[in-house]
Amino acid sequence: MALTSDIQAKINTWLTGNYDTDTKANIQQLLDSGDEETLNDAFYRDLEFGTGGLRGIMGNGSNRMNRYTLGMATQGLCNYLLKSFPGQEIKVALAHDSRNNSREFARIAANIFSANGIHAFLFSDLRPTPELSFAIRHLGCQSGCVITASHNPKEYNGYKVYWQDGSQVVAPHDKNIIQEVNAIQSPDQVKFQGDESRIHWLGEELDAAYLEQVKALSINPAAIQRQHDLKIVYTPLHGTGITLVPKALAQLGFTNVSIVEAQATPDGNFPTVQSPNPEEKVAMQMALDQAKAQDADLVIATDPDADRVGIAVKNNQGEWLLVNGNQTAALLTHYLLSARKQAGKMQPNDFIVYTIVTSDVLGDVAKAHGVKAYQTLTGFKYIAGIIRDLEGQENYIGGGEESYGYMIGSFVRDKDAVSACALIAEMAAVAKDKGQTLYQAMVEMYATYGMYKEDLISLTKKGQRGAEEIQEMMAGLRANPPQTIAGSPVVELRDYKTGVIRNLQTGEERATGLESSNVLQFILADRSKISARPSGTEPKIKFYFSVKHPLQSAVDYDQVNQKLTDYINLIIEDMQLK
Numbered sequence: 001m002a003l004t005s006d007i008q009a010k011i012n013t014w015l016t017g018n019y020d021t022d023t024k025a026n027i028q029q030l031l032d033s034g035d036e037e038t039l040n041d042a043f044y045r046d047l048e049f050g051t052g053g054l055r056g057i058m059g060n061g062s063n064r065m066n067r068y069t070l071g072m073a074t075q076g077l078c079n080y081l082l083k084s085f086p087g088q089e090i091k092v093a094l095a096h097d098s099r100n101n102s103r104e105f106a107r108i109a110a111n112i113f114s115a116n117g118i119h120a121f122l123f124s125d126l127r128p129t130p131e132l133s134f135a136i137r138h139l140g141c142q143s144g145c146v147i148t149a150s151h152n153p154k155e156y157n158g159y160k161v162y163w164q165d166g167s168q169v170v171a172p173h174d175k176n177i178i179q180e181v182n183a184i185q186s187p188d189q190v191k192f193q194g195d196e197s198r199i200h201w202l203g204e205e206l207d208a209a210y211l212e213q214v215k216a217l218s219i220n221p222a223a224i225q226r227q228h229d230l231k232i233v234y235t236p237l238h239g240t241g242i243t244l245v246p247k248a249l250a251q252l253g254f255t256n257v258s259i260v261e262a263q264a265t266p267d268g269n270f271p272t273v274q275s276p277n278p279e280e281k282v283a284m285q286m287a288l289d290q291a292k293a294q295d296a297d298l299v300i301a302t303d304p305d306a307d308r309v310g311i312a313v314k315n316n317q318g319e320w321l322l323v324n325g326n327q328t329a330a331l332l333t334h335y336l337l338s339a340r341k342q343a344g345k346m347q348p349n350d351f352i353v354y355t356i357v358t359s360d361v362l363g364d365v366a367k368a369h370g371v372k373a374y375q376t377l378t379g380f381k382y383i384a385g386i387i388r389d390l391e392g393q394e395n396y397i398g399g400g401e402e403s404y405g406y407m408i409g410s411f412v413r414d415k416d417a418v419s420a421c422a423l424i425a426e427m428a429a430v431a432k433d434k435g436q437t438l439y440q441a442m443v444e445m446y447a448t449y450g451m452y453k454e455d456l457i458s459l460t461k462k463g464q465r466g467a468e469e470i471q472e473m474m475a476g477l478r479a480n481p482p483q484t485i486a487g488s489p490v491v492e493l494r495d496y497k498t499g500v501i502r503n504l505q506t507g508e509e510r511a512t513g514l515e516s517s518n519v520l521q522f523i524l525a526d527r528s529k530i531s532a533r534p535s536g537t538e539p540k541i542k543f544y545f546s547v548k549h550p551l552q553s554a555v556d557y558d559q560v561n562q563k564l565t566d567y568i569n570l571i572i573e574d575m576q577l578k
Contacts, residue, residue, distance in 0.1 A: 002036060003036055003039060003040065004044075007039065007040060007043045007044055010043045010062055011027060011031070011039065011043055014027055014043075014060070014061070014062075015027060015028065017186065017187070017188075018186075018187055018188050019068065019187065023060045023066075023068075026060050027039075027060055027061070030042075039061075041061075041063065042059060042060065042061025042062070042063055042064055043061045043062050043063060044063060045062070045063050046062045046063065046069075047062065047063050047064060047065065047069045049073050049076070049177070049178055049181040049182070050178070051169070051170075051174040051175075051178070052160055052161070052168055052169070052174075052381075053073070053145070053158060053159045053160045053161045053168075054069065054070065054073055054158055054159040055149050055152070055156060055157075055158035055159075056069075056156065056157075056158070057155045057156055058100065058101055058155060058156065058157050065101075065105075065156070065157045065158065065159075067104075067105070067108050068187045068190075070105050070108060070109065070159055071108060071112060071187055071190040071192060072181065072184040072186075072187060072189070072190055073159060073181050073184075074108075074109045074112040074113065074145075074159075074190070075112060075116075075184050075189060075190040075191065076177065076180040076181030076182070076183065076184045077143065077145075077161060077177055077180070077181065078112060078113060078116040078118060078191075079116075079180045079183075079184075080173075080176055080177050080180040081118060081142060081143055082116065082117075082118075083180075084142070084173075085142055088142075089119065090117075090118045090119065090142050090143075091118070091119040091120075091121060091139060091140065091141040091142060092113050092118055092119070092120055092121065092141050092142065092143045092144055092145065093121045093122075093132055093135040093136050093139060093141045093144040093145075093202070094106050094109055094110050094113075094120055094121065094122045094123065094132075094144065094145050094146070094147075095122075095123045095126075095127045095128075095129065095131065095132035095135070095144075095145075095146045095147070096123070096126055096127075096146065096147035096148065097126055097129070097146070097147065097148040097239060097240050097304045097305040097306075098126050098238060098239050098240055098266035098267060098268055098304055099147070099148065099149060099154070099156075099157050099268040099304065100154065100157070100268035100269065101157055101268075102126070102147045102148070102157060102268065103126070105147045105157065105159070106122060106123075106147045107122070108192070109145055109147070109159075110122045110194065110199050111192060111193065111194030111199075112190060112191055112192060112194070113198070114194045114195040114196070114197075114198035114199050115191035115192065115193050115194055115195055116191055117195075117198070118198065119198045119199075119200060120198060120199050120200065121135065121139055121141065121200045121201075121202050122199060122200070122201060122202065123135075123201075123202045123203070123206075124201045124202065124203045125203075125243070126240045126243065126266055127202075127207075127240055127243055127244070128240045128241060128243065128244055128302075128305060128306030128307065128416075128417065128418055129146050129148060129160070129240075129305040129306065129307040129414060130306065130307055130412045130414055130415070130416035130417070130418055130419070131206070131207070131210050131244065131412075131418070132144055132145075132146045132162065133162060133166040133167070133412045133413050133414040133416075134166065134206075134209075134210045134213070134411060134412050135202060135206055135210075136162055136164065136165075136166045137164075137165065137166040137411070137413070138206065138209055138210075141164060142163075142164045143161065143162060143163060143164065144161075144162040144166070145159060145160065145161055145162065146159075146160050146162075146305065147159055148160060148304065148305040149304075150303060150304065150305055150307070150308070151275065151276050151277040151278070151279075151303040151304060151308065152275075153270075153274075153275055154268060154269050154270050161177065162414075165384065165388050165413055166384070166412065166413035166414070167380070167381045167384030167385065167388070167413040167414060168379070168380070168381040168384075168414065169381070170381050170382075170385055171515070207243075207244065207247070210244070210411075210418075211244065211247055211248055211251055213409070213411040213412075213419075214248045214251070214252075214418060214419045214422050215248075215251050215252060215422075216409075217408055217409050217419055217422065217423060218252055218422070218423075218426055219336070219339040219340060219343055219345065219426070220339055220343070220426060220429075220430050221252070221253065223426070223429050223430045223433040224252055224253040224254065224425075224426055224429050225253055226429075226433055227429040227430075227432045227433050228253050228254060228255045228256070228429075229255055229256040230254060230256060230297050230298065230425065230428060230429050230432060231256050231258070231291075231294060231295065231296040231297045231298070232249065232254060232256065232257045232258065232296065232297065232298050232299075232300065232425055232428075233257075233258050233259075233260065233287050233290050233291040233294065233296045233298070233299045233300070234246065234249070234257055234258070234259050234260070234287070234299075234300050234301070234421070235259070235260035235263045235264075235284075235286065235287040235299075235300075235301045235302075236259075236263060236264060236266075236301075236302050236306070237263055237270065237273060237276040237278065237283060237301055237302065237303060237304060238263055238265065238266055238267040238268075238269075238270045238271070238272070238273075238276060238304065239266060239276060239302060239303060239304030239305060239306060240266065240302075240304065240305055240306045241302035241303075241306035241417060241418070241421075242259075242264055242265075242266065244306070244418045245300075245302060245306065245417070245418055245421050246259065248418050248419070248421065248422045249421065249422060249425055252422050252425065252426060254425055254429075258290065258294060258296065260286050260287050260290055262286060263286060263287075270304075272286060276303055276304050277303060278301040278302065278303055278308060278309060278310025278404060279308075279310055279324075279325070279403070279404055281322055283301065283310075284299065284301055284310060284312060284322065287299045287301055287312070288312055288320050291312065291320060292320060297313075297314075297428055297432060297437070297438075298311065298312075298313060298424070298425065298428045298438060299311060299312035299313075299320070300421050300424060300425070302417040302418075302421065303404075303417070306417045306418055307405060307414060307415045307416060307417055308403070308404040308405050308415060308417055309328075309404060309406070309417040309420045309421055309424070310322065310323075310404055311323045311328055311424055311438075313428075313437060313438040313439040313442075314437055314439060315437075315439050316437075316439070316440070321439065323438075323442070324402075324454065325358075325400070325401065325402040325403055325404040325405070326358060326359040326361075326402045326452070326454040326546075327359075327442060328400075328404070328406065328424070329354065329358060329359065329362060329400035329401070329402070329406060330359055330361045330362055330365065330442075330445065330452070331424075331427060331438070331441065331442055331445065332398060332400065332406055332408070332420070332423060332424065332427065333352055333354075333362050333365050333366065333398060333400070334365045334445050335423070335426075335427045335430070336352075336397055336398050336408065336423070337350075337352075337365060337366065337369040337371055337397070338369070339430065340397070341369060346369075346370075346371075347395050349372075349393065349394040349395050350371045350372070350394075350395050350397050351366075351371060351372040351373065351374060351390070351394050351395065351396060351397065352366050352371060352372075352373050352374070352396075352397050352398055352399055353373070353374045353375070353376055353383045353386050353387075353396070353399035354373065354374075354375060354376075354399055354400055354401065355375065355376055355377065355378045355379070355382070355383075355401040355402070356375050356376070356377060356378070356494075356496070356514075356519065356521065356531065357378055357401070357402055357519075357531045357533065357544045358400065358401050358402045359402065359452050359454050359546055360452065360527075360529065360546065360548075361445075361446075361449055361450070361452040362400070363375070364449045364450070365445075365449060368448075368449065371397070372394070374386050376514060377496070377514055377515065377517045377519070378401060378403075378517075378519075378533070379401075380399075380401070380405060380407060380413070380414045380415045381414075382514075383399045383407060384413035384414065387410050387413065388413075396409070396410045397409075400415075401415075402454065402456070402544070406420040407419075408420060408423055427441070440554070443554045443557045444554060446551050446557065447551045447552070447553060447554050447557075450548055450549070450550055450551060451548065451549050451550070451551035451557070451560045451561070451564065452546060452547070452548050453546075453547055453548075453561065453564035453565065453568065454544065454545060454546045454547075455544075455545045455565075455568045456542060456543070456544050456545070457542070457543050457545075457572065457577060458535075458540050458541070458542045458543075459540060459541050459542075459543070459577065460539060460540050461539050461540070461541065462539050466539045467539060470534050470539070470540075470541045471534075473532075473541060474518065474520065474532065474534060474541075477520050477532055478495065478497075478520065481493050481504065481522065482522065482575070483504075485522060485524060485528075485530060485571055485574055485575060486524075486567065486570040486571045486573075486574045487570075487574075488524040488525050488526050488528060489505075489524065489525045490504055490522050490523070490524055490525075491503065491504060491505055491523055491524065491525050492504060492521075492522070492523035493520070493521070493522060493523075494512060494519075494520070494521035494522075494523065495512075495520055496512055496514060496516065496517045496518070496519040496520070496521075497516055497517065497518045497519070497520075498516075499511055499512045499513075499514070499516060500512070518533070518534055519531060519532070519533045520532045520533075526547075526548070527548050528545070528546065528547045528548065528567075528571070529544075529545075529546040530543065530544070530545055530546075530571060530575070531543065531544040531546075543572075543575070543577055545568045545571055545572070547564050547567050547568055547571075548564075549563060549564055549567075
């Protein structure tokens, strides 16, 4: 693909502008070698600062994550903070994960904040994202940033921005920050020269404060004491979890934690996995092998920035199974509410939160315990928003989403794998104390509330035409919603973009009560739920399926599970999504 005049002009700007000699030499080398494909991708647009921050492939160019795109974004954020808090002493907290260049990017950001007269509190080494969220509130900061690309492949890095309540930025700040970032047109506008007097280092003291809050979440320390030698295999997948997860487990009283040593050292190349994603069995394989060899009770894995956790348990045949995000969220909710009730800790204003694409078993569990359940859009910033709105009136217990993120207690305002690991281990210890495995506890839960099964498929549509196809697909589903799916009548259409829920049988309409988001949901007569949601950051459209069937007894679990698997496959076939 030949270089357009616009791209060539951008390249010339980088070759002649205020960029370092290595950057210029690399770009010139690509020009000399005729690598137009790489140059096109690196310069065809500016790396977009979205509602959560930046994320992109590392390298040179306007569409890459580098010191200049990061610097311009940070300068824009500085400008917004200075306008938002005039005359105040402004503080920001900064953390980073184990990815390549993360430490350097964090230091560059700290320099820019300090050069703008803002106090930067920077962790002395890599730390989990949830600790950054905690640090913002603990230190009374107005904002915070973490350098991470979560579970993306090793070529990526990113920059997530938080506000003073410890959650990722929401309206109106998200759009306002984007405006300020877009106003920075050149690195010449960025104050790169740091002021050391305004850079402060965070370390073990903050770790201790955070871990104290994690320990306070424990509901049944007596069961842990009895089952302290529960065999736990843990892998941080070369990420930040190694800094706090073993400490959190030890602090709760667990004495038999076996770490996957080959994945214990932080490494941005993630040498033992293709993708450091605890949702994928291949990423968990080394931990599963170790667990099998040691006859362990539980496997837990955290992603590189330790905000998401995947777990594996043994079934009744002794085979290791991955527990998906919906199942873990349901187990945690069931445990938190039942254990609090047993310990006499329930309060009449307790509540939980889960997202609209997460299993409705969470709502059933809450209802059975007399606890209020709120639903919100996908993303923990929305869960944090509900906590913020209800602060002082209602008591948040926990929440989660299907994509392996959980938030227990409100001292962190983002998904937190460290506290989740601690409570998952406690949950397993309590089950073992009753003579159960965590798998058996899960089956028992479904026998109580009914068997739910969820699945997700993601359709990738690349390029401009792909983006158009996704829009056409959503428009078609809106204009002509299916009357039946897999033989079951569609009784309700929930359109979160228009904010309208319509009963397709009576024509009655009501509001979703949530802010606009491009999500469609079809509710079937048998309570099945199908959700369509285009990705905001990738050329994908995701379809979520949730189906339900009564489960009379634990012995029927495998049979009912297979029946629901077949039903989901029938839905996918009927909607022509393969």
